Amino acid sequence: MNIYVCIKQVPDTETKIKLNADSSGIDTAGIKWILSPFDEFAVEEALRVKEKNAGSTVTVISAGPTRVVDSIRTALAMGCDNGIHVELPESADNAMAAKALAGALKKEAQVDLVFTGKEAIDDGAAQTSALIAEGMGIPCVTVVLGIEYSATAVKCKREVEGGAFEMVEAPLPVLIAAQKGLNEPRYASLPNIMKAKKKEVKSLKAADVAVTDGDQKIRFKNFQLPPPKQSGKKVPGEIPAAAKELVRLLHEEAKVV
Amino acid sequence: MAKVLIVAEQRDGKLKKSTFELVGAASAAGNETHVALLGDGVGALAAEIGTYGANKVHVAESASLKLYNGETYANVLTELVKSLSPDVVLASHTPTGRDLMPRIARRLDVGLASDCISLVFEGTNIKVRRPVYSGKATAEVEFLGAGPRLATIRANALGVGKPDASKKAEVAPFAVNAGEPKTKTTDVVQGASARPDVTEAAIVVSGGRALKSAENFKMIEDLADVLGAAVGASRAAVDAGYRPHRDQVGQTGKVVSPALYIACGISGAIQHLAGMRSSKTIVAINMDPEAPIYQIADYGMIGDIFQAVPALTEEFKKVKEH
DSSP, rough: OOEEEEEEEEOOOOOOOOOOTSSSBBBOOOOOEEHHHHHHHHHHHHHHHHHTTTTEEEEEEEEEEEHHHHHHHHHHHHHHEEEEEEEOOOOOOHHHHHHHHHHHHHHSSSOEEEESSSOOOTTTTOHHHHHHHHHHOOEEEEEEEEEEEOOSEEEEEOOOGGOOOOOOOOESEEEEOOOOOOOOOOOOOOHHHHHTTTTTTTEGGGGGTTTOGGGGEEEEEEEOOOOOOOOOOOSSSSSHHHHHHHHHHHISSSOOO | OOOEEEEOOOOEEEEEEEHHHHHHHHHHTTOOEEEEEEEOOOGGGGGHHHHOSSSSSEEEOOOSEEEEEOOHHHHHHHHHHHOOOOSEEEESSSSHHHHHHHHHHHHHHOOOOEEESSSEETTTTEEEEEETTTTTTEEEEEOOOOSSSEEOOOOSSSSSOOOOOTTOOOOOOOOOOOOOEEEEEEEEEEEEEEOOOTTSSSSEEEOOOGGOOSHHHHHHHHHHHHHHHHHEEEEHHHTSSSOOOOGGBBBSSSSOOSSSEEEESSOOOOOHHHHHOOOEEEEEEOOTTTTTGGOOOOOOEEHHHHHHHHHHHHHHHHHHOO
């Protein structure tokens, strides 16, 4: 099986976000970058499929500035075999990234399975998975919690609202966007972290995958930090008197109940 | 004024409240408001959409559209967009909207602004703002190039207006060419809960690790049921096995935007705030007066949740009975 995982590098959850001088973006100085958490489920799933199918390879692909190679190495340390980095500017949007990733995948001889996270935690757009699949002309199943594999097809459990699930069947090749709960991602062992440094990461330019400036379809601007919140009202007194007062405030002042 | 197409969302013959939010907002801003309604035997729902101010409902009905399928739905909607040429296409940022809209965006070769929390119509364009970096900032989305502006809007972000029974939409059938999809939705397994979905509910009551056990979530459920609310949980409570992952509110869980969010025994880690900070009114109940949740809470009560939550349930009951 030829298995591919598309990943994104994002600021660590704990990172404090500061805006740049003209509020056209964030100040990237001092940001700690990590592999987007949902992508860990995608990497883990790819590795599990490989382990069950002798002779398989797992290739990890990311599009972005040079820094994203660090996250490709993270995935290689988990056990992926090799990597592809498509160089894109910091400003690339979902559409441009998806076109670059689909372009890199279309250059490969054979693609059986593509895994992604269901969304990245920086923009939370949940667009890129379906955009890649559309760009490649292959089916895609998003928000996947469980997969049954056969030689030529998959049966996916897709999470929808209200705790319901859709059961979706798709033939290979297929793109699957992983939801938390699909598996429990492994930790990279120290020997594997050392080995990952020697694994091949192929580098592609935007032009190699026919991506141009016109492939960017949206731009974020006028960034704002949330207005500082006035400190809330803490209801004084002991329970149950405090509970009574809180309910009165919600009913008469906030008018939400 | 813009020509706006809204993708209606229904499940089991019931329209989503978030559809009415979009129809109401587009119509109230004086736009020519069109709605796409896809499904099997769903035509009767068009009248209800009309009461929120839609001018025209395009009904695509077919057995092949009974269950949501990303490919067939995208096929039909792309055709509709091409024949109608709207300036703006909107859907809710629900599991369906998220799956569907990127497919249409790719086929039309246009941009998509996802998970917007504000929407202003400006001529034939829209001005939208969305959270980025887990809600630690927001950004305006500028569309580059020509073509319709596509956006998905977070549920509860706009609010539902009042329906007007005297308003009627023109209803037009739209001929279906669903195509031959590669994927097949074979079944929908319903969730066990009778409570509203955590992402759709107007009120959410969430519990944290301080609940100490799955059994103790009964008191959260009791409070939720008095309010007609959904039950949520922090990542800590989910990781401890007290609640299923589908109830998790936060960065690796659901993002919610209810009118009222009650956090019980949740300290307010940054991962949790990422999922609920856009709630309109936030109430925190915690033993620790220094817990970070109080920094974003509108109302706080300091005390033992095992006393506070049942006491609140009793007080809310009294208000509800009046």
